Amino acid sequence: MEKALRLLRDDLAAVEEHFTKSMHSETALINQVGQYLLASGGKRVRPMLLLLCARLSGYQGEDHIPLASVVEFIHTATLLHDDVVDKATLRRGNPSANVVWGNQASVLAGDYLFAKSFSMIVESGNLPVFKTLSEAVTSLAEGEMQQLVNSSDLDLKEQSYLEIVGKKTAALFAASCRCGALLVDDGPQAETLHQFGTELGLAFQLIDDALDYVAVEAEFGKTPGHDLAEGKVTLPLIHALRKATDVDRQRIIAVIGHTELPAADLAEVLLIIEQTGGIAYCWQQAEELCRRAKERLNAFADGAEKDALLELADYMVARRY
Template sequence: MTATVHRLKTTTPSLEPMLQLVAGDMAAVNAVILDRMRSDIPLIPELAGHLIAGGGKRMRPMLTLASAQLIGYDGTRHHRLAASVEFIHTATLLHDDVVDGSDLRRGRRTANIIWGNPASVLVGDFLFSRSFELMVEDGSLKVLKILSNASAVIAEGEVNQLTAARRVDLGEDRYLDIIGAKTAALFAAACRIAAVVAERSEAEEMALDAYGRNLGIAFQLVDDAIDYVSDAGTMGKDAGDDFREGKMTLPVILAYARGSAEDRKFWKDAVEGRRAGDADFAHAISLVRQTRAVDDTLARARHYGQRAIDSIAGFADGRAKDAMIEAVEFAVARAY
């Protein structure tokens, strides 16, 4: 039997099919999240709840649930594991906002601005601990290995990004290593664990892993592109945050490589923190447009998005597969 070939759409996609697909399961996941956020220390659920209730799409746990439906799993183990995935993600966000000094996330003040850095770090630690409790309760050593490895890889990616900050000589290969670790690793693990609990083949595990990994890379490429083409209302963070933090994202890497000597001097000064004003950011936007750096970043995102879609070509056609394909299309289309 020949699998249907799917290609990225040119029409505007939606995440709604995914939301509808997993709605019932997500209610169970949310119940686990609320239960495991509880603590006798009032600050913990207050601070964690601020971020968890902050309007995020919960893409990662949705991927666990959708992957389970794709392969026909009809148990309930994936509910707790999807909650575990969300706790890992939320913990990393709390820590990232402290490291980056961010003051806005999803259009709201960050937890570190409201409660301070120490509280944000410690509640992040609490959520990591809750995540590992849920993994242990599941009882699968393989699931524990996959998710604990993803947590370690995420941390390595964040440290790699930290050491690469304000380094104008950062190349595309290292950049891809960074986003593959800090973003794509959890997307991959979130999808793969569904095949583990369903006791499916190694080939199906790795197909779901590849879907999540390529989607995660595409997702981050788009995030990095829209820092230069969007606004705070669209992005949920301040426009130009990456620029002011001296991050060598792909649009900057490409614009620097393609720029004149004068342009390169500007980028060096900007990345090293000497050109961080509004006028400097406006000039940076003009340079990434002139060099087609954003266009090419988004072209790469479409490439990885297509790889994600191709990864699940061998699974049976149906509602779950359609929703997972459209989720990829939605992730790529956010920049348009």
């Protein structure tokens, strides 16, 4: 994503500065958690999408900076809550906030970020933006709840899982892209970019699904096999279960949802997933979604912003962490 980083260098620096200032609170603990999260880095994919889509749509003002900060606030809030729900211990290679400060502080810091986000959106005075982000946050919550309901459900169908992913991950990607366009006009271009973001967000999550099984912990930033231990039935496992023998299926049933997952058990399930083509299938589906997303950009004139978005889309499915 070198093109995006070069093109957005000044904008991203302004977003980081705005993020830091907006995070400030009279409550010291909120500042500590905020600084810790900022220091831990992150790809800033959602802000980049918003910034690039605003430029692609011809936006010339400055409102894209605080708005890009807002989508990162929302994303960060979901990470804080997710780590508590998932009992995660690592985030981006560092101890997660719930490990450092406890579940209560993490949940409340996430609440603060959500509240601050909507305060900042109201300040923008852009009703379509407010509506888009409100709907996205509602979808995020619904998707996470549906995933919880379907925990360890080995009969979960691929389409049902994609609907969950569409809410819990792709909704904020789509909203980020649409909001960039909404700074100019609430018309066909905004809808096209919303569809682009949806497909890209789905692809992004499917890559995460695959990486959870095969990535190196030091690179991926979290423990391999965490989804399996949490009872999350993701696409590699869904495909494997379709192809598995009865014996292999029973082996998966015996392992899924065990919080303490021995390395030997994880290795055995991974072997089943690999032998049934679960990882390869997940990559293929992500690549197809990325291809469809990139085709959406045919509606826009060629230029640096379009090139950067195309490169960013390729990066999302080529990444290995």
